[in-house]
Amino acid sequence: MPDASIDLALYSAALNVTVPPALIRPFLDQLAEGQFSIDEIRKRCAENGVRLKAHLRKGERTRKDLRAAFDMQSVERRHLDILDMLIASLEAKAARDASEFDGLLDDFKMRVSALSASVDADEASALDEIYRTIEAQVRVEVGELSDVALFLRGLRSRCSDDRGEKEHLADSESLKKLLGSLSPPKPPSVS
Numbered sequence: 001m002p003d004a005s006i007d008l009a010l011y012s013a014a015l016n017v018t019v020p021p022a023l024i025r026p027f028l029d030q031l032a033e034g035q036f037s038i039d040e041i042r043k044r045c046a047e048n049g050v051r052l053k054a055h056l057r058k059g060e061r062t063r064k065d066l067r068a069a070f071d072m073q074s075v076e077r078r079h080l081d082i083l084d085m086l087i088a089s090l091e092a093k094a095a096r097d098a099s100e101f102d103g104l105l106d107d108f109k110m111r112v113s114a115l116s117a118s119v120d121a122d123e124a125s126a127l128d129e130i131y132r133t134i135e136a137q138v139r140v141e142v143g144e145l146s147d148v149a150l151f152l153r154g155l156r157s158r159c160s161d162d163r164g165e166k167e168h169l170a171d172s173e174s175l176k177k178l179l180g181s182l183s184p185p186k187p188p189s190v191s
Contacts, residue, residue: 005069005073006069006070006073006075006076006079007079008069009062009065009066009068009069009070010066010069010079010082010083010086012062012065013062013065013066013086013148013152014082014086016058016059016062017058017059017062017086017090017144017145017148018086018089018090018093027044027048027134028101028104028105028108028134028138029104031108031111031134038123038126038127038130041130042126042130045130045133045134045137048137049133049137052137052140052141055141055144056140056144059144059147059148062148063148063151066151066152066155067155070155070158070159075159079159080156080159080160083152083155083156083159084156086149086152087149087152087153087156090145090146090148090149090152091145091146091149093145094142094145094146094149097141097142097145098142101138101142105134105135105138108131108134109131112127112128112130112131115127116128
């Protein structure tokens with residue numbers, strides 16, 4: 001049975017989900033420098049896929065522990081404040097990572113395209129598959145940050161409702177904005 005302490009669950013969440021393992025960024029930086037062969041890239045993609053799946057499992061476990069802790073304990077104002085900080089941190093990191101990764105993926109795509117023109121069809125196909133795999137891994141890594149932030153928003157909203165702290169929306173435009181922020185596109189699955 002997970003520890004039902006909200007403080008411990010929040011501390012664990014801060015450690016486990018706000019800073020995902022550095023999977024993709026260092027790899028993309030090294031690819032930009034041309035440091036790997038196709039076989040090495042495939043091996044690294046497979047390793048990253050395994051590590052990314054482990055990170056996703058850890059995120060699920062963390063959400064389960066948070067849900068249990070918030071269901072079993074009395075929620076205090078400071079817990080809601082910590083949730084707000086975690087949400088802000090995750091959303092900022094997701095936005096920052098998405099922006100950085102888009103640039104790195106664009107650079108890598110150009111390199112793949114240029115290299116594909118000078119190799120045989122099988123190698124060009126392999127390069128395209130590698131690009132798609134890395135792109136999917138990037139989307140999953142960033143998507144997990146967004147998914148956890150949405151989970152925390154839902155948890156915070158539920159706890160706020162329990163405490164009579166319902167959020168009031170001034171007009172229909174505010175409602176549209178809130179609803180739009182709650183439904184980001186789902187990332188593709190990891191290979």
